[in-house]
Amino acid sequence: MDLVLQLLFTGIGIGAVYALVALGFVLIFRATNVVNFAQGEFSMVAAYIMVVCAVDLALPYWLSFIIALAGMAVVGLVFNLGVYYPLRHRTYLPVIIATIGASILMANGVLALYGPQPQVLPGWFETPGIQLGPVYLDSQYLLIIAVTVVLVIFNYWFFEHTMLGKKLQATSQDKEMASLLGISVSTMIMITFIYSAVLGGLAGLLVAPLLFVSIQMGSTIALKAFAATIIGGFGDVAGAIIGGLALGIIETFGAAYISVPYKDGFAFLVLVLFLVFRPQGIFGERVAEKA
Template identity: 45%
Template sequence: MADFIQLFINGLALGSVYALAAIGFVIVYSATGVVNFAAGQFVMFGTFAGVAMLANAGLPWPVGYAAALLAMAAFGALFFIVVYLPLRTSPVVTVIIGTVAVGIVMQNAALLGFGSWPFRLVSPLEGITIDIGGAAISAHAAMVVVVTGLLVGLIWLLFYRTALGIGMRAVAQDVEAARLMGLNVNRLLALSWMLAAVLAGIAGLLLGPMWFADVNMGDPIALKAFAATIIGGFGSLPGAIAGGLFVGLTELLGASYLSSAYKDLIAFAVMILFLLVRPQGVFGERIQDRG
């Protein structure tokens, strides 16, 4: 039982990171119709922003985390200006290919800057364990789950309780009508990209101490976040959360109770099953083509 609790919490922690990456993915998709294939590299940048601020610059961790997230917000704005704005009138597929290209550039920029040797990002709660029902839980894993829960609450408040968030949802639905409500559409779209980048940054900072910080870490994360959104429902925020937690849990529980060689099999098999039987996912609406 103690083993199970430990695995369960670790699975939730990993799933939380996938969920955060998936939420960033969904926010950009809902607002702009763009499937961001650089989403994994966004998370990788988050981890390396942490490495740069904490390990390399040696900032104390609250300052380092804040600086890393500020850098991610700036990166989101830059991405909006350099990739999205110039391509916004072209077909959405062009923008999607653009995100693939930028993902490749990001990965190689990280390789140039940090080298291929993996780093270790130390958690502020390194080495501390909490006893839950006889199981020794790493305090970092518990923190990941708590931080993700808080963030989900904040995101919900933003989108459903503030005029800013309501405006972002309005822009996602009808850009022209949103302009006629006096909403500054470009500013709200830029905010969507910045928010996605910051969430990916938080995912990266939380993931760093659980994995090694490796410039190639982006693709596996993007695949898991993608699987999470398919299972939960493409474009749905609750779906991204549920899907992320499901993928994280099956990965860890599957590795322990079945075989670590097949740990990814279950999540992807479930994803394929959903694509065949219920392509709109658990919470999603039917996917429609958008202009």
């Protein structure tokens, strides 16, 4: 039982990481019908900004955190203007390829600027964790889980109960109609990119103390987050969260009770099963292919 609880905690913790990154995927997909393959690199870039501020420049942790997130807002804006905007009237394929290109550019840009050394980023808390009975709760995982819960609530409130959120929803559902109603579609899409970059950045800042800061930290998480998005139902916020958590728990228990080397295999096996039997995901609606 102790073992199960410990595994469950870790599974939820790692799943929350996937969920945070998956959220960024979903928001951009809803707004633009495009998968942003640079979502993982947002996490990586934010973590490096954090390392520069908190470690190299020795600024206070909270200030570095704010600077990193503000930096990500700028990255999101530039990304929107440089990658999405010029291609917005094309089909989804050139945009997707442009996001792949942007992700390669970001990874190698950081490599060129900061060098290849993996970096250590201290966590939020002095205490690394607490022992609760038989279960060890890593403080950084606790923080990640808490932030995920808060974000779920925030997203629900933001998209369902604010005018800006409703405008964003309208844009994602039907751009032409939204524009007829006087909503500036390109502004809404720009806001989505900025928000997604900040979310991706937040995920990066939260996992960096656990997985270290390295050039490839984003891509490893993003692959799982992408799978989580498909399992949850592409385009569904709740689905992304559930998908992420499910993936984290499945791979942790799969590793513990079946096979450690095939840990990643379980995640992708679930993905394949979903693609075959329920391609629209847990929460997705069956829709005809978008033209």
